[in-house]
Amino acid sequence: LPHGRGMFLHRILKLNAWASRNPLAAAVAVGGSKNCVCDLMVQRFSGNDIDWRRNGVFTGFGLVYVGAAQYCLFNRLFPWLLPGLSSGSRFSAASAAFFDVCVHMPFAYLATFYVMQAVAYSQDGSFIAAIQSGLASYRKNFKSDVMMQATIFGPVQVLNFCFNPPHLRVPTVVFSGVVWISLLSLMRGERSYS
Numbered sequence: 001l002p003h004g005r006g007m008f009l010h011r012i013l014k015l016n017a018w019a020s021r022n023p024l025a026a027a028v029a030v031g032g033s034k035n036c037v038c039d040l041m042v043q044r045f046s047g048n049d050i051d052w053r054r055n056g057v058f059t060g061f062g063l064v065y066v067g068a069a070q071y072c073l074f075n076r077l078f079p080w081l082l083p084g085l086s087s088g089s090r091f092s093a094a095s096a097a098f099f100d101v102c103v104h105m106p107f108a109y110l111a112t113f114y115v116m117q118a119v120a121y122s123q124d125g126s127f128i129a130a131i132q133s134g135l136a137s138y139r140k141n142f143k144s145d146v147m148m149q150a151t152i153f154g155p156v157q158v159l160n161f162c163f164n165p166p167h168l169r170v171p172t173v174v175f176s177g178v179v180w181i182s183l184l185s186l187m188r189g190e191r192s193y194s
Helices: 002-021 023-045 052-081 089-121 127-163 164-188
Strands: none
Touching: 002 023, 002 164, 023 052, 023 164, 052 089, 052 164, 089 127, 089 164, 127 164
């Protein structure tokens, strides 16, 4: 047994070292994988056939936005806007958490998710109509989505920005976001576009 635990710890340390050397790749891989698996689990446990287009929306959103865009936000933009974030300033950490939960998630993350979903489900090929449809769904669900994400990510982001090294910020959000993306998949994953 100690050998097994030692081997596990060794692999975790190697994975951490790789993520430290390749933070963008780690963020993209973890973001895409998490979204893909969570949506597949929700679909499977809902008793429906797997909707691969829907899963593609969640996976693509995980790769591009949850992984790459949030890496740039948490590890490039926030430290530039809040220089104390790199040195562990509690004020900068609280400011970054506030900005993420009260500005980024409500006005960028959610809008992007609904637009990507609408574009993927668009049947008539009109990009503009798909964007308008996605933004209409975003506005309709705004209040409940914002409350739900703030409940999950408020505490997570305070701890994340206070105690995590930069290369673990996106993976931490991704892992804590298992509940979030599962709820989003369950509540907002169904096709609602024609």
